[in-house]
Amino acid sequence: MRPVLDAQNLSKRFTIHQLDKHITGCTDVSIRIEPGEFVGITGRSGSGKSTVLKLIYRTYLPQEGTILYDSNEFGTVDLTSADEQTVIYLRHHEIGYVSQFLNVIPRTTAREIVETAILETGRDAEFARTETERILAHFELDRELWDSYPNNFSGGEKLRLNIARAMVKHPRLLLLDEPTASLDGRSKERVRLLIEQLKNEGTTMLGIFHDLEFMGGLCDKEYSMSLGSFTA
Amino acid sequence: MNKIVLQVKELGKRFGEGCPRCSGGDPTALERNYCPACGTVYALSDVSLDLFESEVLGIVGESGSGKSTVLNCLYFDLEPSGGEAFIAQYKNGNESIFSGSGQTRRYIRNHVFGKVYQNPVLGLKMKFSSLANIAEKMIAAGNRNVGAMENRARELLTHVSIPHHRMKEAPANFSGGMQQRVQIAKALSNNPPILLLDEVTTGLDLSVQARVLDLVKQIQRELSISMLLVSHDLGVVRMLADRTIVMLNGRVVERGLTDQILEDPQHPYTQELVYSLL
Numbered sequence: 001m002r003p004v005l006d007a008q009n010l011s012k013r014f015t016i017h018q019l020d021k022h023i024t025g026c027t028d029v030s031i032r033i034e035p036g037e038f039v040g041i042t043g044r045s046g047s048g049k050s051t052v053l054k055l056i057y058r059t060y061l062p063q064e065g066t067i068l069y070d071s072n073e074f075g076t077v078d079l080t081s082a083d084e085q086t087v088i089y090l091r092h093h094e095i096g097y098v099s100q101f102l103n104v105i106p107r108t109t110a111r112e113i114v115e116t117a118i119l120e121t122g123r124d125a126e127f128a129r130t131e132t133e134r135i136l137a138h139f140e141l142d143r144e145l146w147d148s149y150p151n152n153f154s155g156g157e158k159l160r161l162n163i164a165r166a167m168v169k170h171p172r173l174l175l176l177d178e179p180t181a182s183l184d185g186r187s188k189e190r191v192r193l194l195i196e197q198l199k200n201e202g203t204t205m206l207g208i209f210h211d212l213e214f215m216g217g218l219c220d221k222e223y224s225m226s227l228g229s230f231t232a
Numbered sequence: 233m234n235k236i237v238l239q240v241k242e243l244g245k246r247f248g249e250g251c252p253r254c255s256g257g258d259p260t261a262l263e264r265n266y267c268p269a270c271g272t273v274y275a276l277s278d279v280s281l282d283l284f285e286s287e288v289l290g291i292v293g294e295s296g297s298g299k300s301t302v303l304n305c306l307y308f309d310l311e312p313s314g315g316e317a318f319i320a321q322y323k324n325g326n327e328s329i330f331s332g333s334g335q336t337r338r339y340i341r342n343h344v345f346g347k348v349y350q351n352p353v354l355g356l357k358m359k360f361s362s363l364a365n366i367a368e369k370m371i372a373a374g375n376r377n378v379g380a381m382e383n384r385a386r387e388l389l390t391h392v393s394i395p396h397h398r399m400k401e402a403p404a405n406f407s408g409g410m411q412q413r414v415q416i417a418k419a420l421s422n423n424p425p426i427l428l429l430d431e432v433t434t435g436l437d438l439s440v441q442a443r444v445l446d447l448v449k450q451i452q453r454e455l456s457i458s459m460l461l462v463s464h465d466l467g468v469v470r471m472l473a474d475r476t477i478v479m480l481n482g483r484v485v486e487r488g489l490t491d492q493i494l495e496d497p498q499h500p501y502t503q504e505l506v507y508s509l510l
Binding site: 014 | 284445495498504
């Protein structure tokens with residue numbers, strides 16, 4: 001079977017013109033993810049973990065390297081050179097991204113956030129409505145929060161909503177950017193359970209964590225990062 | 233995958249005659265977009281873009297960068313000095329809309345594009361009723377059934393939350409946010425596949441701005457209209473646009489996915505713009 005993702009020799013440098021400065025994001029990083037695998041990256045803050053994830057999501061473009069992604073729709077796509085329309089399609093249908101921050105869209109309720117995500121995949125409004133209720137219940141979000149704005153949700157509630165939004169698309173590849181950072185023990189445990197469920201359903205995932213101990217049992221492969229590169 | 237609904241190629245707009253020094257297309261001959269030798273202003277140079285079906289494409293840049301001029305040329309408010317634009321509705325996209333006669337231009341303006349101006353005075357007849365403003369655009373498109381036009385106009389004004397009892401009132405009496413919403417209703421009246429939005433929220437206070445943005449978002453979601461969204465407000469673009477182009481001195485200096493422009497800006501000007509974001 002082909003890997004879902006095969007990234008080779010990724011290097012990313014940021015140039016800040018005003019300050020005439022260069023910052024290294026990551027250097028010569030390669031990573032391979034097989035279908036159904038849960039791969040974890042650990043490392044201190046500033047070690048380049050998020051850079052790798054954002055390169056894969058195409059928020060950043062690398063100076064060097066290739067990211068071959070095995071798409072249901074397009075076959076093998078190099079995410080570093082794919083045209084924007086292809087990337088937008090993949091974000092809507094195949095590649096999910098969960099950040100530790102919920103980008104709160106102004107004046108959008110929890111229900112609307114999830115519904116919009118389903119509609120993006122091309123499903124009809126009726127399906128979106130029932131599926132949204134199912135998923136919000138599944139993620140144990142209090143019913144009274146469904147029709148309120150997430151601005152004043154707790155960290156754990158925001159995060160579960162965030163994962164729910166990514167999950168309803170049944171992505172082929174799910175990227176998790178420190179999904180448990182800043183959560184208390186109980187909320188962490190809940191998120192861990194959700195991730196475990198996803199893994200059992202066969203979702204391919206790449207997650208970054210600053211303490212992998214917590215995720216340890218779940219990961220099929222672990223990389224640890226330091227100063228922009230993988231160490232052993 | 234979505235189709236291209238509008239393709240703009242090497243659009244140029246010059247104010248002035250040009251001279252041997254500046255007309256060669258060499259940007260170093262200009263101070264910003266101005267030729268010091270002959271005084272010609274190059275409002276647009278070599279602007280190309282593709283707009284896809286049901287997509288919102290953001291155009292950002294400082295004032296004077298040429299953002300609005302792009303829309304003005306497409307809507308035939310200004311005659312471009314060079315370049316081409318193609319839409320599927322005109323000769324199957326084989327000929328530039330700028331080569332069309334006055335009649336075809338009117339047709340395109342009335343059927344293919346809807347435009348919302350930053351200044352409502354340009355988009356509305358301020359002393360005519362809101363209903364009449366919408367009917368005007370529908371009459372221009374060949375509509376003659378008064379009853380049907382009034383029904384459509386009422387439906388649109390309801391959609392943009394203009395209260396029923398104020399529909400016969402002239403926009404001159406309305407607040408800025410209401411005027412902008414009437415403009416949007418008018419632009420939508422002939423179901424155009426492409427909407428040109430020029431700084432629709434600039435100058436409105438935050439809560440009014442929010443309602444206009446929600447409306448734009450709702451229209452995009454429900455009607456799948458493609459939009460060119462000009463704004464100097466990166467927050468607006470972040471909320472609405474999947475892709476963004478950045479303009480400076482009449483040229484496109486950067487283009488990409490909106491999150492890419494905001495999180496990994498490449499051009500010095502884009503960096504300045506993004507780092508200025510509060």
